Amino acid sequence: MDPNAPTSWHREELDFSGGTYHVVDLDGAKLHDVRVSFRDCVFSDGELRLRNVDMDDGVIDFTGSTFTNMKVLMGGMRLNGGSHIFLDLTEITDSDFYPIAVKIAGEASIKVRESQIRKSNFKFDADDIVSYMFQRKYSIISGEIDFSSSTLRDVSIPMHTYTLDAGRLVFDNAATDNFHLSAPGTMKGHVYVNIDVRSVGPTTIRIGPGEINGGDLRIRPEEGVPATLSVDFTAYKVLGGEIMVQAIQNVWKKFRFDHDGEIAGTLNFNLPFPNGVEVDIDVDQEDIYNVRRPYRRRRPSPKAISKGGPDSGDTASTATD
Numbered sequence: 001m002d003p004n005a006p007t008s009w010h011r012e013e014l015d016f017s018g019g020t021y022h023v024v025d026l027d028g029a030k031l032h033d034v035r036v037s038f039r040d041c042v043f044s045d046g047e048l049r050l051r052n053v054d055m056d057d058g059v060i061d062f063t064g065s066t067f068t069n070m071k072v073l074m075g076g077m078r079l080n081g082g083s084h085i086f087l088d089l090t091e092i093t094d095s096d097f098y099p100i101a102v103k104i105a106g107e108a109s110i111k112v113r114e115s116q117i118r119k120s121n122f123k124f125d126a127d128d129i130v131s132y133m134f135q136r137k138y139s140i141i142s143g144e145i146d147f148s149s150s151t152l153r154d155v156s157i158p159m160h161t162y163t164l165d166a167g168r169l170v171f172d173n174a175a176t177d178n179f180h181l182s183a184p185g186t187m188k189g190h191v192y193v194n195i196d197v198r199s200v201g202p203t204t205i206r207i208g209p210g211e212i213n214g215g216d217l218r219i220r221p222e223e224g225v226p227a228t229l230s231v232d233f234t235a236y237k238v239l240g241g242e243i244m245v246q247a248i249q250n251v252w253k254k255f256r257f258d259h260d261g262e263i264a265g266t267l268n269f270n271l272p273f274p275n276g277v278e279v280d281i282d283v284d285q286e287d288i289y290n291v292r293r294p295y296r297r298r299r300p301s302p303k304a305i306s307k308g309g310p311d312s313g314d315t316a317s318t319a320t321d
Helices: 131-139 302-310
Strands: 012-015 020-025 030-031 035-037 042-049 055-057 057-063 066-075 078-080 082-084 091-093 095-096 109-111 116-122 142-144 151-158 163-165 169-170 175-182 186-188 191-194 203-207 210-219 228-247 252-259 265-268 280-281
Touching: 163 191, 186 191, 203 210
Parallel strands: 012 035, 020 042, 030 055, 035 057, 042 066, 055 078, 057 082, 066 091, 066 095, 082 109, 091 116, 095 116, 109 142, 116 151, 142 169, 151 175, 163 186, 169 191, 175 203, 186 210, 191 210, 203 228, 210 228, 228 252, 228 265, 252 280
Antiparallel strands: none
């Protein structure tokens, strides 16, 4: 199929579900109101090429598929309108995803819910320094990235170059073990960041250098293995919005908050941390609003939404936890 042939790639459904693939090349495809289904497929020992794919109200659906020893190249993708990439209920092992310099518009999303991810990485940040510096102005999330209820074991997700522009980043109830997240450096507008992970092994969250100027950033672990969760805010500017930290659970190993400049937003820290936690909070006590944790409403699981695929009409969530 010729990706430049509009009669083949507009308002169509392309269904490759149930297959076994080593190499799939969709580089440069224009998917305008197109649904491409790779549900329940096996991808192994090869490459999935999605570089510079331009989506407008399009869907690429990998629900229920397995990825083993794969490179998934996503550099330069543009998800416009109500475009979605579904990786719900997948099993990903020894694979690397490269969503470098991807634009995710306000109604668009990448969903990786209730998935089993092991010895794999989602490299939103480029490995080499030249590409890393170049990609910053093209790396924008105004829509949603959602890893809710997934298991992330031996997984790294570096995305510091990204700007979260009134977008959503969700790890609600994700089980983490030997997990590293470097959150978007710039968070502006009414963002929603939920890092309410269930830490069952060493888990490191790095936030900054950078800033937030609106919305909510929440780290509220409810359960997990004691002394496994480390969070480090580095040279962080709180220009607005609210940072909520649930400190009283015994999952904490380390918490560091190094701010830059005046605190213009709200720090809602439910203190104190348990005994034995390494704590370094570079903030005057009067700048911390210490209250009990508010009620959390659970988001529906992808199983309850027809396994999270496009047949259910699922779109980027607007629910507030």
